[in-house]
Amino acid sequence: METRELRYFVAVAEELHFGRAAQRLGIAQPPLSRTISQLERRLGAVLLERTSRTVSLTEAGAVLLREARAALDAVEAAERRTRRAALAASGRAGAVLASKAGASSELLAKLLDSYAAEPDAVTIEVLLCGIGEQERLLRDGRADVALLHLPFDATAGLDTEELCTERQVAILPAGHPLTGRPHVHMAEVTGLPDLPMPRWPGRDGKYPDGPGPQARDHAQLLQLIALGRACWIAPESCRAQLRDDLVAVPVLDAPTVTTVIAWPPHSRSRAVAGLVRTATRL
Template sequence: METRELRYFVAVAEELHFGRAARRLGIAQPPLSRAIDRLERRLGAALLERTSRMVGLTEAGSVLLREARAALDAVEAAERRTRRAALAAAGGGAGVVLVTKAGAAGELLAKLLDAYAAEPGAVTVDLLLCGPGEQERLLRDGRADVALLHRPFDSTTGLDTEELRTEGQVVVLPGGHPLATRTHVRMAEVADLPGLPMPRWPDRDGAYPDGPGPRVRDHTQLLQLVALGRTCWVAPESCRERLTDDLAAVPVVDAPPVTTVIAWPPHSRSRAVAGLVRVATRL
């Protein structure tokens, strides 16, 4: 399979419409249709179900969509990391890019950056802050060299990792809420809180899931909505570091623990990444 064919297929699979996919790719629809037909013949499998009114994915098509996204991410990662290596060889700096979710693991991150900067031979660490769930994608597609991820929310499949910290979770509530004085709550109570539906985050395509909760884009907006009594937030215990006086955090005793890990591609041979990982595990 060619990467061009995979890009064509991903566009059709995500749009579920040949016309929209062709416009997105900047090509005419007939060559796009022919390319998908060739791909299906080569694989010996129907990838799409076509009718006069709709396009859908077959089971084989769903598998290829997942695999094609991973393959294209790997190609982009190879391109980006190769360019960075060439830049470093030309004297443009050999720093390391660390990606983390904005607002997460703040104290741990600060300690890590300070401790690494004091190491002999430390290089510049470029910090890339992103929205929830984006760290993994940025690491896999080569825009970052190393990431702080949080299990079970982020997948670490295929990555090398070291565990740094495991902690419980709390529910963040408006300070005057009746539950704010409790010593603990359970997930069932949090899920049924009247007037405080769970927030909705966008997926990798920017689409929001259905539900009554408010749409949120970042943690600053989220905390403001909690303070206004529009939503609540279940988060790792360490989120207390950035809560203001008008918010309360109550432990959720049956919420799954959250483990912060430092992750990097298994084929990485970067001395800077290795040094950063060593410091993180020591801390």
């Protein structure tokens, strides 16, 4: 299969409409339809059920959609890493560090300041992203190194160093009855009918079903909590970032969170090596 065919198929599978997929790809619809038909013949499988009004994925099509996304991500990651390796060889490369917005802020600031004081320090670009995005940025080559949080982020296939472990707290709007307590339990927080947990968009950009409000980023989440529309359980270090209209209450039975610095095992970046050395020393 060619990457062009995979891109065409992913567009149709995500749009479930040949006209919209063709428009998204910037091509005419007939060659798109021919490409999908040729792909089905070569694979010996029906990927899409078509009627005069609808398009839907078959089981085989769902498998190819998952595999095609992974394959295209791998191709894009290879391109990015190759370009970055060329820059590194020329002595012009810095590094890109991904971190979840609002998390590990104090640690991140200390890390950047300490690394900048090193005699061989280079420019570090920081990508602040949404929940869980830093792992994907690292794996697809858009970041060279990342701060990840166990047990929420997956580290399989990455090299890591543990930096710190901390308890979790419930973030609640000021004035809520639970804010007067010295501590709470998970069941008390996750079962609040008036303050449901927010819903985050998945890889496809769609929100899962549920009662909680939709949240795109950390700033929007804090605003929702302050308005009394949601609550959240987060690492204790987030206390330093809270506004006056938010209160953090320790959650006794919440799992601890371990922050790690992670990088691809094949990395040969001197900047990444310097960041890891600085982070573990801190």
